[in-house]
Amino acid sequence: MSKLLKLYENNPDPRIVDQAVQILRDGGLIIYPTDTVYGLGCDITKVRALERVAKLKQVKLEKANFSFICYDLSNLSEYVRQIDTPSYKILRRALPGPYTFILKGNNNLPKAFKKKKTVGIRVPDNNIIRTIVMELGNPIVSTSIYDEDDVIEYTTDPELIYEKWRDRVDLVIDGGYGGNIASTIIDLTEDEIVVVREGKGPVEVL
Structure with a gap:
């Protein structure tokens, strides 16, 4: 049976953050808030969780x-x-914010994504999930x-x-x-910038 735990964005309780991090390290799945819609995720290094x-x-x-989901742009080069x-x-300009940027992946992508040529990168403007990612370390x-x-997406x-979701995560x-409203998806893999999906993030950022 999964847990439902409360966290406040302006001051996430370190004990609950630690619980979330431990679940991720153990190969668990968590659902969390972002600056757009709620997300489902796991540690990128845990193949069974993926x-x-x-x-x-x-x-x-x-x-x-x-x-x-990255804490900031410092993870990107990996x-x-x-x-x-x-x-x-x-x-x-855009991050942290409600955007997903499609970028060209490199050879360091986790094993499960080795065949992928591109990767979507998110740095949400939400202190809860960014704190969890920071403590997780990846x-x-x-x-x-x-x-x-049919009506509510x-x-x-x-x-x-x-x-x-309590029986599944x-x-x-x-x-x-x-x-x-989901994130705005922007493809930066080619010379011409492509807006794949217009969502919460204004395209004027480009």
Whole structure:
């Protein structure tokens, strides 16, 4: 049975953060708030956890388009190829913020993603998940929590999320009501910048 634990963004309780980090290190799955919708994620180094996430999303792991949540831009060189100056300036302007940037992956990507040529990078403007990632010491793989309802695309109430997901994940973090607009996805892998999905983040940042 999973847990539902409350965290406050302006002052996340270190004991609860430590619990979340330990669950991730043990190969568990957590649901957490971001600056957009609630997300589902695991430690990027735990292959079995990655497989669990892929199974929940009903996709094959090698074909899944999961994003990496990083604490800040300092993690990027570990997983993506060298970024040109104009692209880096865009990242600096936009992050932390409600954006997913698609970048070219390098040879250091975790084993499960070796065949992927690109990776989506997120640095949400949310202190709860960024604190967890910082304490973990490496990014987490992330995917949005969808709702089965035909009208409501994303569930915003963490207690309802817990009711639906408690048998499938190890921890749900209650960080208050979430948003219902996903991140803006921007592809920086080619010379021409492509807005893949217009979401919460204004495209004027480009």
